Every structure is written in C-alpha cells, then in structure tokens.
Amino acid sequence: MYxxxxxxILSGFIPENLDDYxxxxxxxxxxxxxxxxxxxxxxxxxSKKNIKKxxxxxxxxxxxxxVTDKKLLALALDFDGIILTEDYDIQNVAKSLGIKFSSxxxxxxxxxxxxxxxxxxxxxxxxxxxxxxCEICGSDVVTVRDRS
Ligand SMILES: [Zn+2]
Numbered sequence: 626m627y628x629x630x631x632x633x634i635l636s637g638f639i640p641e642n643l644d645d646y647x648x649x650x651x652x653x654x655x656x657x658x659x660x661x662x663x664x665x666x667x668x669x670x671x672s673k674k675n676i677k678k679x680x681x682x683x684x685x686x687x688x689x690x691x692v693t694d695k696k697l698l699a700l701a702l703d704f705d706g707i708i709l710t711e712d713y714d715i716q717n718v719a720k721s722l723g724i725k726f727s728s729x730x731x732x733x734x735x736x737x738x739x740x741x742x743x744x745x746x747x748x749x750x751x752x753x754x755x756x757x758x759c760e761i762c763g764s765d766v767v768t769v770r771d772r773s
Contacts, residue, residue, distance in 0.1 A: 626645060626646075626647060626704040626705075626706035626707070627645055627646045627647070627707050627708075627709050627727075628646075628647055628648065628697050628701045628704070628706050628707065628708045628709065629646050629647070629648045629652070629666060629709050630648070630652060630693070630694075630697050630708065630709065630710040630711075630712060630715060631652045631655045631656060631693065632710055632711035633709045633710055633711060633729055634648075634652070634666075635656070636711060636729060637740060638709070638729050643666065643667070644667075646666055646667065646709075647666065647667045647668070647669045647700065647704070647706075648666045648667070648668060648669070648697070648700075649668065649669065649670065649671065649693060649696040649697055649700060650668050650670070651692060651693035651696060652666075652693060652697070653666075653668065655693060669700055669703075669704075670696075671696050671697075671699030671700040671702075671703050672699065672703050675698075675699035675700075675703055676695060676696065676699040678699070678702065679695045679698045679699050679702075679718070679722075682718065682721070682722060683695070683718065686718070686721065688714060688717060688718050689714060690714055690715070690718060694712065694714060694715050694718075697710070697715065698715065698718060698722070698724060701719065701724045701725070701726075702722070702724060706725070707725040707726060707727055708724060708726040708727070709727055709729060710726060710727075710728060716728065740753065740768050740769070740770060740771055741753070741768070741769060741770075741771040742755050742766050742767070742768055742769075743766065743767060743769050744759035744761070744762060744764050744765075744766050744767075745759075745764045745765050745766070745767055746759060746763070746764030746765075747759060747761050747762045747764065749761055749762075751766050753768075
C-alpha cells in the first residue's frame, strides 16, 4: 500500500493501479483546484492510536508537521505502507520511526505525467490556470496529459 501526499500529486504523479494508493481527506482539501487527477484516490482515516504515536513522537523530536503530515504518517503505520512524498519533514520523521518512504524524484517512479489545458474544439493550448471556455471557438477547455 502506498500513501500519497500533496506534493507528489502536485508534481503530476498518477498511480497506475489505484487500488494500491490511499491518502487522507486533508490532502484533497489542500489540492482543491487541481483535484481533477486526485479525486480517484481512496480516502482513509488513520487510527487514533497511531495519530497519537506520531504526535507523541514529534512532541519529543521537535519536528514541525502539519495535521495532514501526521495523518499520512499514521496511515503508513496502520497499513505498514510506503509514503510517497517530496516533503523533507515527512521523510525525516518517517526515517526516525522506521516508516518506509519514497520520493518520486529520487526513486524514479515512472508514472509522472505532465499536464496541459487544451480546447476540445480547436485544440488551442491554454495555460494550466486558465478557466472558462475557449476564447476562439467557445468549446470546453479540458486538462489532458502532455505527451510531448
Ligand atoms: Zn477552441
């Protein structure tokens, strides 16, 4: 089981086999607008026991973790899973607690996609933050994988 954090999804990572990937609710909140390629991730709530374990650990160690970070780490303990994260703080605590982690930058996970926005009608390309219909033909502007 892989536990996916916000940084990894924002970097364009899309899991191949969705059944193996989970995240916490807070990650989807953090993603908000870029949710389009994350909403198929399974959401899990970590056990209270392991949240407590993480909280007690960081209280001692002084690591500065967000609620989301702590929940991801607790989830990794629950499932004995691997955290996918680019976040150094999470990696650091994971290392101390013997939780497996992996960064897509260093581990060379292959399924890293780039994205672009393109008009469904005339295929004009738009910047990723573009909202609304195509200014040329009025068709919907959709997000697609950039295969170039
Ligand atoms: Zn168009």
